[in-house]
Amino acid sequence: MSQGRTLTFNIFRYDPQEPGDKPKMVKYQLEEAPGMTVFIALNMLREKQDPSLQFDFVCRAGICGSCAMVINGYPTLACRTLTSKYPKGEITLMPLPGFELIGDLSVNTGKFMRELAERLKLWLHPKTDEIDIHRIEAPMAPEEAAKLYELERCVECGVCVSACATKQMRDTFVGAVGMMKIARFELDSRDARSVEDFYHVIGNQDGVFGCMTLLGCQDNCPKDLPHMQQIAYLRRKMATALV
């Protein structure tokens, strides 16, 4: 591990609420410490050099998805990005594109995800409301449960959305995150919706047929979710659903 290097951070700065403020890149320098992550570095910069610097972290452990940003050109989670990964010691930080900018590196992914959930109705629609919580639960195939969990590991970080060319060109495109969630509920035997129901939501250019298969979602997903496989699966389902 490199120690005692001086790191150079080029950070996007812009406060949309400040009248007259213009977007700019600002250079900061910092001595690297062993095990340093971008999370640690940004906090040190804020505490010692510029207390106005805006960025988001919550769990700082790669679990909550708050801290996605574009690091040296790639969208990823900043909390678990070690600075030692960059041999030149130059790190450029930009906010995720495709989301409302709050300021500097902070974007409003929460608002986006809630709206997406409301638009696509991303919750379990149970087959029956009359389930008795005092009785033994309905069994589920262990393999199904395991598969559902695999698809459910999305942390809504927004990386797939920001890495998607279709999404950048067409704002109404639901993006990989939306389709992954649809695939998760489509697979769930407890969900009452049929393929036809899902077709009405994503069987169009804003959904599965809009994807250009450029793989940005899958290449960058910090949870290694099988986005392309799921989009292909949904496409096949949709294409055969109404035959």
Added chain:
Amino acid sequence: MKLIYTDSLVVGAGLAGLRVAIASKERGLDTLVLSLIPAKRSHSAAAQGGMQASLGNTVKGMGDDEDVHFQDTVKGSDWGCDQEVARMFAHCAPKAVRELANWGVPWTRVTKGPRDVVVNAQKVTIEEAEEAHGLINARDFGGTKKWRTCYTADGTGHSLLYAVDNKAISMDIPVHERIEALALIHDGSRCHGVVARCLITGELRAYIGKSTTIATGGYGRIYEVSTNAIICEGIGQALALETGVAKLGNMEAVQFHPTAIVPVGILTTEGCRGDGGLLRDKDGHRFMPDYEPEKKELASRDVVSRRMTEHIRKGKGVDSPYGPHLWLDITLLGRKHVETNLREVKEICENFLGIDPAKDWIPVRPTQHYSMGGIRTDATGQSPQLKGLFSVGEAACWDMHGFNRLGGNSLAETVVGGMIIGKYVADFCEQNTLEIDTALVDKFVTQVGSEIDDLLEGQGSESAFDIKREMQRIMMDYVGIFRNGPELQKAVEQLQALLLRSRNIGLSCKKRHANPELVEALRVKRMLKVALTVACGAEARNESRGAHAREDFPQRNDKDWLNRTLSSWPNHDATLPELDYEQLDVMKMELPPGYRGYGINNAIAHPDTEKRELQITEILSGLGEDADRYERQRAIMPFDVPPSLKERNERLHDKQLKSSQQLGDKS
């Protein structure tokens, strides 16, 4: 001044807060949730291992029921908990797990037939029953008699939070994100809502509710190294404290988790040890059997954390630039197990340590993890001092954890507590009217407004960041795993000095909107008061109980200390909280204080213990032989839950009993 009103106001959008909001909305009440962050980013998402509920589906959980869960919880609490609450909790936990399945949680399920597991470093094969196939599975956790921890791989909190938030979205419950509550609006006897600040625009708003529920999580970030998310700063507790009326309970009860990675303090789940992982020292020696031959790595968290610290103090730790640590070895579980059931752990090891835990040992040491203390509530979740103020989850001292929480009982508390207390919150909203005294509201908004003005326009010279770091160091150094009088006194003095310094904080960023430095300044002033309740409570408590371990008072002293510490801050300008105590009544306990099962039994008995034991024997012998376990329990310690949750929990075991009885009847 913007005034927003609702019936049920909830501060905090983690599992506990959302579950209360759902309960209110189910009753047709207008419900509104405030959150610092998007709901799905709440710290609840970080819970890996699972949620305890006595379903008894697996072969290692056979015979489990509410009674066993209750006893484990009370023993785990070192008899510091409220036993009625522990009963309410144990009774409702299976219902909550089953409800969550109906909301979409993909609980890991039982597969019938033989299954290889690691128990006490040995590979053994267990046989799961045919009729359990597809039912909810459970893993082993520390301090429990049965395998009771329901889970989804090691992403249980994530799965639960997503299911519960999705449910809230489906019910159209609004969550106002990036909003920080800074004061409770109250008239000395009733709480009316909060003054909150928008973290984006800086706007101050008053949110008025019939009920106000604080569900803001724990106060781990008053410590330097914590497994908690960085938003777990105890602001919810501070809000209650700053009313001068509401009291906090058992703030000194702070749990350290044995296995956080070094140096950053990110948690690796107790599931690692539950699934068969071992602790090793610098010689590769498995040391826990030397200290706790019976429970070994699966002793209660407080016990394992202390044993690890003792072992490190003997020079058996592994040296590192960050101080000595020990090893967590999960290599014996095999790659497949690590990559499926412990994949979050694997990701954390890869990303933060650059190691592969399927073949390398993980550097770990005990780290601040859980706040047993919080806003003191009664069994319905309401503050006894401030009507209309409720609290639930880690923010509260509802008090089912006493002085030490069992692994898997916190995730359970969030949803079980939310389920129960949510109904009481809804009752309260139905039985009370909304009271809006705009002069009172104005007073509180003005107070917070001038606090902000003073910070932005004042000439203060202290740095909020420096003060926070200093506070965190003091807590770590002097109010840690092992405590003693002189160090605690030092902590109290130094924290008091810091509190005085915090009145002179100056800001270099003068923006009124989105200003991280202002946020830090507003928080650190509040956090210091919370830290002082912890340090003062710990200094005063001259005994060792659960996670509160006094080197100078190693005995658990039921005679003098079978009580709950209450702290309040009646004088706004004071630099110390006021402490008083609430006695636990042994004569009302179902399980009178006894031996917890670790080390030597050195407790100083309570004079009532023997009396109560005799009384219980009499009660039980008076019942006759036909009394079932429910009747026996009710005769010893009756407890109440909302009517819709009263029904008994069905289990495979009961069903089998019933069908064999029926067969018997026929023959």
